[in-house]
Amino acid sequence: MVRYRVRGGNALRGTAFIQGAKNAVLPMIGAALLAAKGRTVLRNVPIIEDVRRAVELAQSVGAHVELHESERTLVIDASRLTSPILPAEIARRFRGSVLFTPALLHRLGEAVVEGVGGCNLGSRNLDFHYLGYKRLGAIVDESETVIHVKSSGLTGATLYLDTPSHTGTENLIMAAALASGTTVIENAALEPEVLDVIDMLTKMGAKISGGGTGFITVEGVTELHAVEHTVMPDRLDAGVFAMAAAITGGELNLVGTGLDLGVVRYKLEQMGVEFATQGAVLSVRCHNSPLKPINVITDTYPGFATDLQSPMMTVACFADGISYIHERIFDGRFALAGELNKMGADVRVKDNAATVHGHTPLKGTEVTAHDLRSGIALVLAGLAAEGETVIESGYLIDRGHAHLAERMRALGADIIREVP
Numbered sequence: 001m002v003r004y005r006v007r008g009g010n011a012l013r014g015t016a017f018i019q020g021a022k023n024a025v026l027p028m029i030g031a032a033l034l035a036a037k038g039r040t041v042l043r044n045v046p047i048i049e050d051v052r053r054a055v056e057l058a059q060s061v062g063a064h065v066e067l068h069e070s071e072r073t074l075v076i077d078a079s080r081l082t083s084p085i086l087p088a089e090i091a092r093r094f095r096g097s098v099l100f101t102p103a104l105l106h107r108l109g110e111a112v113v114e115g116v117g118g119c120n121l122g123s124r125n126l127d128f129h130y131l132g133y134k135r136l137g138a139i140v141d142e143s144e145t146v147i148h149v150k151s152s153g154l155t156g157a158t159l160y161l162d163t164p165s166h167t168g169t170e171n172l173i174m175a176a177a178l179a180s181g182t183t184v185i186e187n188a189a190l191e192p193e194v195l196d197v198i199d200m201l202t203k204m205g206a207k208i209s210g211g212g213t214g215f216i217t218v219e220g221v222t223e224l225h226a227v228e229h230t231v232m233p234d235r236l237d238a239g240v241f242a243m244a245a246a247i248t249g250g251e252l253n254l255v256g257t258g259l260d261l262g263v264v265r266y267k268l269e270q271m272g273v274e275f276a277t278q279g280a281v282l283s284v285r286c287h288n289s290p291l292k293p294i295n296v297i298t299d300t301y302p303g304f305a306t307d308l309q310s311p312m313m314t315v316a317c318f319a320d321g322i323s324y325i326h327e328r329i330f331d332g333r334f335a336l337a338g339e340l341n342k343m344g345a346d347v348r349v350k351d352n353a354a355t356v357h358g359h360t361p362l363k364g365t366e367v368t369a370h371d372l373r374s375g376i377a378l379v380l381a382g383l384a385a386e387g388e389t390v391i392e393s394g395y396l397i398d399r400g401h402a403h404l405a406e407r408m409r410a411l412g413a414d415i416i417r418e419v420p
């Protein structure tokens with residue numbers, strides 16, 4: 001059982017190195033399995049538990065995968081896939097496992113999904129994925145807990161997503177990339193990670209247009225080849241470091257090419273945090289205490305990312321006044337409130353909205369991470385609380401943030417990762 005131990009009170013200062021994006025590298029590992037020849041090289045790979053699970057999953061279906069941790073590089077040879085089964089014991093440990101289905105369908109004619117994991121955030125349906133595969137001509141048997149998808153060749157079609165699902169869009173693009181004919185995906189996700197995956201697939205030989213417009217057209221091709229690709233920076237990791245500067249009254253330079261925090265930056269600016277873009281470096285500092293309260297409504301890109309909603313709830317605890325947070329993507333993403341309240345916060349939840357009554361002083365105690373982002377939000381709370389905060393289960397934090405304790409310690413934080 002991994003746990004993080006944080007002693008609050010130190011302002012974070014210095015240069016924070018932002019990792020590669022979890023939500024881009026996972027679909028890229030799935031995409032690498034589409035190439036029947038050669039070796040794919042992925043660079044700027046975040047060394048997180050989800051990547052380790054994805055490596056295990058790719059190996060379990062027969063790919064040869066090397067994770068070179070100090071070089072943050074993955075080398076994937078998928079020329080010989082041997083099993084269509086995504087085994088429950090690996091696949092249930094992360095959400096990205098769902099992104100292996102298109103490659104198995106194309107390469108082996110079937111995919112057996114024994115389970116899909118990921119953060120526990122309420123209902124997390126996969127109906128858009130399976131309906132899409134069916135529209136492309138696959139047979140999907142959902143009658144048992146194990147889902148069986150089969151196809152002897154997919155054919156392009158017009159697909160529609162009720163809401164712009166992130167992994168749903170990636171999966172349907174990958175399924176369409178090697179289908180015969182043209183596929184149109186309406187109401188597709190606009191997230192930058194989806195566009196990065198489209199860039200990689202395009203290098204591999206896929207014919208995809210309309211990325212970022214909500215209407216994606218894919219002209220099927222007969223094969224895709226292995227390429228080298230550098231994973232984009234993780235805007236969620238960057239958001240967390242910006243918030244760490246905000247609540248500790250610190251000053252950080254965020255390094256990671258092309259960082260754009262979008263609405264997260266604007267919201268933090270409204271609270272009194274100062275940003276300056278200096279070429280490739282994004283500087284963030286906060287000398288205004290207390291912060292101003294804020295209204296946040298989560299939405300698909302370019303709205304406020306749901307994955308930063310929990311960290312933002314922690315920041316709101318340090319604002320003077322009532323902040324309002326409305327969660328619109330997931331129906332169960334407020335487990336953090338109870339944990340912050342244990343530390344002395346006053347967060348009140350009603351249905352899919354929360355009000356944060358700040359500023360109450362937070363005191364360190366033992367708290368529970370219910371999911372990845374509530375975990376990192378508790379680390380943030382610990383950085384600014386009085387005394388020691390102990391956060392379990394640290395594994396959930398390690399699912400999405402690489403070398404967190406080392407990176408924060410380098411900035412002056414008093415934080416250790418313990419494996420009892």
Ligand SMILES: CC(=O)N[C@H]1[C@@H](OP(=O)(O)OP(=O)(O)OC[C@H]2O[C@@H](n3ccc(=O)[nH]c3=O)[C@H](O)[C@@H]2O)O[C@H](CO)[C@@H](O)[C@@H]1O
Nearest residue numbers: 023095096123124125126127128129165166167168329330
């Ligand atoms: C590995 C990965 O990239 N994970 C991200 C991805 O998750 P993920 O791709 O699972 O999230 P989706 O965008 O698919 O889900 C958003 C909402 O749509 C609903 N839905 C989705 C698909 C479907 O077939 N049917 C359906 O009803 C879900 O229940 C949820 O309420 O996007 C989320 C929303 O930005 C992020 O929080 C996750 O970090």
Ligand SMILES: C=C(OP(=O)(O)O)C(=O)O
Nearest residue numbers: 095096118119307372373
């Ligand atoms: C919800 C998240 O991840 P996943 O979809 O991988 O569970 C997240 O990164 O906050």
